[in-house]
Amino acid sequence: MILDFSSPIDYLWALLPEVVLAATGLLVLVVDVFQRGSRSGPSRAWVGWTAVAGVLLALVANGYLLEFEAPGRSGMIAMDTFRIAMNFVILGATALGLFLAFDYLRREGMDIGEFYFLVLMAAVGMMLLAGSRDLIVVFVSLELMSLSAYVLTGFNRKDPRSAEAALKYFLMGAFASGFLLYGIALLFGATGSTNLALVTSEVTRGAQEGNLLLYAGVALVVVGFAFKISAVPFHMWTPDTYEGAPTPVTGYMAAGVKAAGFAALLRIVTVELAPAAEVWTEILWWLAVLTMIVPNLIALAQDSVKRMLAYSSIAHAGYLLVGVVAGSSAGRSAALLYLAVYSVMTIGAFAVVGLVAGKGDSRTGLADYRGLGWRRPLLGGLMVIFLLSLAGFPPTGGFIGKLYLLIAAVDAGHVALAVILVVTSFVSYYYYLRVIWKMYFEEAPEDAVLPAAPGGAFRLAAVVAALAILVSGLFPGRAIQTAETVGQDLAPRPATPFSQPAVPMGVPDTTTD
Amino acid sequence: MDIETYSLILSALLFAIGTAGVLLRRNAIIMFMCIELMLNAVNLTLVVFSRSLGIEAQVFVFFVMAVAAAEAAVGLAIIIAIFRHYELVDVDRFNLLKW
Numbered sequence: 001m002i003l004d005f006s007s008p009i010d011y012l013w014a015l016l017p018e019v020v021l022a023a024t025g026l027l028v029l030v031v032d033v034f035q036r037g038s039r040s041g042p043s044r045a046w047v048g049w050t051a052v053a054g055v056l057l058a059l060v061a062n063g064y065l066l067e068f069e070a071p072g073r074s075g076m077i078a079m080d081t082f083r084i085a086m087n088f089v090i091l092g093a094t095a096l097g098l099f100l101a102f103d104y105l106r107r108e109g110m111d112i113g114e115f116y117f118l119v120l121m122a123a124v125g126m127m128l129l130a131g132s133r134d135l136i137v138v139f140v141s142l143e144l145m146s147l148s149a150y151v152l153t154g155f156n157r158k159d160p161r162s163a164e165a166a167l168k169y170f171l172m173g174a175f176a177s178g179f180l181l182y183g184i185a186l187l188f189g190a191t192g193s194t195n196l197a198l199v200t201s202e203v204t205r206g207a208q209e210g211n212l213l214l215y216a217g218v219a220l221v222v223v224g225f226a227f228k229i230s231a232v233p234f235h236m237w238t239p240d241t242y243e244g245a246p247t248p249v250t251g252y253m254a255a256g257v258k259a260a261g262f263a264a265l266l267r268i269v270t271v272e273l274a275p276a277a278e279v280w281t282e283i284l285w286w287l288a289v290l291t292m293i294v295p296n297l298i299a300l301a302q303d304s305v306k307r308m309l310a311y312s313s314i315a316h317a318g319y320l321l322v323g324v325v326a327g328s329s330a331g332r333s334a335a336l337l338y339l340a341v342y343s344v345m346t347i348g349a350f351a352v353v354g355l356v357a358g359k360g361d362s363r364t365g366l367a368d369y370r371g372l373g374w375r376r377p378l379l380g381g382l383m384v385i386f387l388l389s390l391a392g393f394p395p396t397g398g399f400i401g402k403l404y405l406l407i408a409a410v411d412a413g414h415v416a417l418a419v420i421l422v423v424t425s426f427v428s429y430y431y432y433l434r435v436i437w438k439m440y441f442e443e444a445p446e447d448a449v450l451p452a453a454p455g456g457a458f459r460l461a462a463v464v465a466a467l468a469i470l471v472s473g474l475f476p477g478r479a480i481q482t483a484e485t486v487g488q489d490l491a492p493r494p495a496t497p498f499s500q501p502a503v504p505m506g507v508p509d510t511t512t513d
Numbered sequence: 514m515d516i517e518t519y520s521l522i523l524s525a526l527l528f529a530i531g532t533a534g535v536l537l538r539r540n541a542i543i544m545f546m547c548i549e550l551m552l553n554a555v556n557l558t559l560v561v562f563s564r565s566l567g568i569e570a571q572v573f574v575f576f577v578m579a580v581a582a583a584e585a586a587v588g589l590a591i592i593i594a595i596f597r598h599y600e601l602v603d604v605d606r607f608n609l610l611k612w
Contacts, residue, residue, distance in 0.1 A: 136573055143580045147587050154591050160598040164607045166591045171544055171604070174584055175535050178551035181577065182528055185558045185570075189521075192566045194573065240610040 001068050005075040014070070014077050017062040017087055018124050024054025025120035032113025042111040048102060051116035055095045055123070062087045076134035076195070078267070082490040083131035085336060085482070086263040090130065093255040093343040094123045099461030100351035101248035103454055107359055110155055110246065118155075119252065122148035126260035130267070135184045135194040138264065142180065142228070145260060146173050149253055153245040159361070165244025172227065172237035180224025186217030196272040200492070204275040218279045222269060229261040229317045232290040239298075242310030247361060250306070251350030254313040255343035262320055262339055267490065270327045274492045277327060284325045288417055291318030292424045299431045306353050306364040308431055309346070312390055315428060316342055322421055323405050326412035333487030334408040337479060338401035341389065341472055345398060348465045349386040351458070352379060356451045363449070369435055371444030376451060378459070380439050385466040389473070391432040392425050397472035397479075404480065520561040527554035541592050541602040545585075552581050 003010045012019060028051050032043055062084060070079035077083075098119065105111040125145030132138045150173060154166025188194055190213040191202035206214040223234065230238040242250045269280050292315060299311035320342070323335030356372065356379070357363050373380030389398035402425065409418040454462070472479050527550060534547030556574045563570035592602055599607065 136576055139573075140576055140580065143584070147583055150587055150591060154594055157594060160595075161609050163591070163595040163598050164609055167541060167595050167604070167607070168610075170588050170591050171535070171541065171548070174545070174548045174588065175532075175551075177584075178528075178531065178548055178555070181552065181555045182558070185555045185562070185573075188566070188570060188573070189558070189562045194569055244610050 003068050003070045003075070003079065005070070011075075011077070013068060014065075014075065014079060015128075016064060017058040017091070018127050020061045021054055021058045021091075021120050021127070022124050024051065024057070025117045025124070028054070028113055028120065029117045032117075036113075042106065042109060043113045045102075045111075047113050048098065048105075048111065048116055051120055052095060052098050054120060055091055055098065058123075059088070059091045059095070062091060076132065076137050077128070078131045078133045080489045081486045082263075082267065082332075082336070085486045086130035086259065086339075087127050089259050089336075089340045089343055090123055090126045090256055092340075093252065093259065093347060094119060096344065096347050096461055096465055097248060097252040097255070099457045100251070100347065100354075103452075103458050104246065104248050104351075104354045107452070108156060108246065108361065115152070115155060118148045118152050122152065122252075122256065126256050129260045130263035132264070133196045133267075133272075135188065135196065135199070138268065139177075139181060139184060142264070143177060145257060146177065146228075149173075149249075149257055152249045153241055153253070155249065156246050156361075159244075161244040161361075162246060165241045168237050169241040169245075176224050176227030176234070179220050179227070183217045183220025183222075183224055186213050186220065188217075190214035190217055196268065200272045200275065203273055207275045207278070214276065215279050218269075218273055218276045219283060221273075222265075222280050222283050225261055225265045225269070226287055229258055229265065229320075230314050231287040231317055231321060232294045232314065235291070235295070235314050235317075238314055239307055239310045242313065243304065243307045243364075247306065247350055247354030247357060250310070251347040251354075254310075254346045254350065258313070258317060258320075259339045259343055262317075262324070262335060265324055266332050266335060270324055270332065271490055271492050274327070281325060281327065284321060285414070285417070288318055288321035288325050289420060291315070291321055292420050293318075296424045296427045299428070302431070303366050304364045305366055305369065305435060306350075306357070308366075308435075309349055309353065312428065312431070313346055315424065316346070316390075318424070319402065319405055319421055322409050322414070322417045325414060325417060326408045328408060328412050329487040329491045330408040330411055330484075331405075331487075332490055333480075333483040334401070334404035336486060337404055337483040340479070340483075341397035341401045341469065344465050344468055345386045345389040345396075348382065348462060348469075349390060351462060352383045352386065355379065355454055355458070358449060358451060366435065366438055368448075369438040370442040371439070371448065372451075373436075373439035375444060378463075379451065379454070382462050382466050383439065384436055385469055387432045387435055389469045391429050395470065395473040397469045397476070400473055400476040400480070404483075517561050517564060521558060524554045524557040524561065527551075527557065539603055539605045541595070541604055544604070545588050545592070549581060549585070552577060 065084050125141045128141030150170045153169050156162040190211050191199045227234040295311040295314035299308050302308035323331040389396035392398045392402040406418050531547045531551035535544050559570040559574050
């Protein structure tokens with residue numbers, strides 16, 4: 001089927017997975033009210049499963065997108081395989097996050113319909129952000145994702161840490177949105193359009209003329225995204241927010257929000273703003289260097305495993321930035337591959353932390369992991385796989401991902417970045433292996449509390465996640481091939497790729513009068 | 514200089530005042546007001562651009578206003594939630610998590 005975006009129905013088809021997900025979200029919200037009636041307390045279990053069903057349905061709908069073709073590049077939403085691949089990553093992270101969250105939500109009394117609604121809305125925002133080809137859509141989808149994430153962070157109303165994390169996240173996030181928005185406005189001023197395809201051809205001209213408005217716009221957009229992906233020095237909010245948020249939410253944010261932010265960065269900055277490369281390469285190069293070095297050093301000193309993983313997630317943003325700086329299609333493929341693996345392993349690691357923490361989310365210290373590997377063999381084994389993959393040991397997916405980032409960086413001539421990536425990875429071994437050491441080589445104290453046995457959904461999802469990491473590390477051929485095809489599909493095209501005038505939908509044509 | 518340049522300089526100044534406010538003030542509500550000032554500075558920029566670049570910018574302004582309203586709802590709810598725990602809204606005083 002061919003979509004030319006000449007009628008609104010075309011958008012309905014192009015946005016099929018997002019529409020399915022948003023409809024499920026609204027449905028969850030409504031049925032939750034009716035099933036609860038006048039009773040207070042947690043929702044029935046099937047409300048959560050409805051949300052999971054919606055995510056699975058959206059996965060099917062997303063696969064269906066492959067049937068569509070959009071020859072012109074005038075739509076507000078991209079129809080390339082990069083968007084579809086990112087949608088799979090985001091939906092996979094959402095499904096995994098939900099499966100792993102059920103136990104936690106029940107334990108903390110947070111098992112209510114609004115939680116699932118917010119997770120689904122955040123996912124819709126992430127998917128739209130990853131696929132947007134219009135600056136207005138970029139802003140609105142980013143805000144949809146961020147607003148849902150702010151509320152999810154503060155979802156545990158009884159816990160002051162949760163409220164504190166939400167406030168810090170909200171203030172810094174809204175501040176960053178302001179920068180991004182100003183950047184978008186300046187880009188619009190410099191190019192005269194919000195449609196990214198039109199922006200690109202204007203940027204080519206503007207870059208030749210040395211347009212100041214354009215340079216400021218590009219720089220502000222990069223800074224806005226740097227906040228969202230928590231690149232140093234715009235990372236101040238991340239450790240506090242990740243530590244204070246309910247643990248499943250932390251895992252979901254670390255994976256989903258970062259994946260969507262990077263997808264937008266890859267699409268908008270490295271492809272659509274490629275003609276202005278001299279502006280952003282320099283900025284992103286320094287961001288990548290700082291983001292690899294600083295959090296890895298701070299993580300060494302952390303006593304809380306949850307906070308350590310928060311710093312580790314910042315460090316991973318640094319590794320991913322290497323792929324962005326490379327700016328080549330190999331860099332985009334490598335970043336995509338690493339994002340997919342990273343979401344699985346980081347959600348898995350945070351889920352184990354949430355389980356070990358016990359009621360009140362209190363036991364997150366390194367000392368609470370003593371002897372865990374012997375007393376809960378399955379949980380310990382899973383944690384080992386997640387941590388080794390985060391550290392980048394073979395034969396895990398994390399190793400393959402880092403290897404491809406290195407190759408992409410060297411090919412693009414950024415040898416210094418590749419060296420820093422390797423050195424900081426070695427530094428990070430210390431704090432990942434320290435947890436494994438505590439789990440297997442130190443005795444648990446007499447009065448240690450054994451973490452509750454996880455439920456069936458948790459076991460299933462965690463084992464599937466661990467297997468996915470191992471399989472992608474042992475047999476990476478297929479995944480690499482897919483990532484390479486997708487990366488090439490996103491490559492910048494010649495400056496004027498239009499067959500028809502690209503007037504965005506819903507905007508009256510002002511050129512005729 | 515024409516009126517558009519002056520207006521752009523004005524909106525840049527407003528944006529800078531908002532940024533400075535967020536960085537310098539420690540009261541959560543005032544920080545939030547400064548963020549709103551930043552968003553409205555952007556709105557002014559867009560309206561100025563719409564004089565020469567078309568109606569698209571004014572449509573964008575409505576989106577920004579709607580999003581800012583949603584942001585205000587969520588932000589004030591979060592500030593109320595934290596006020597219930599601490600009885601104050603001074604971000605320097607929240608130190609359960611290292612800032």
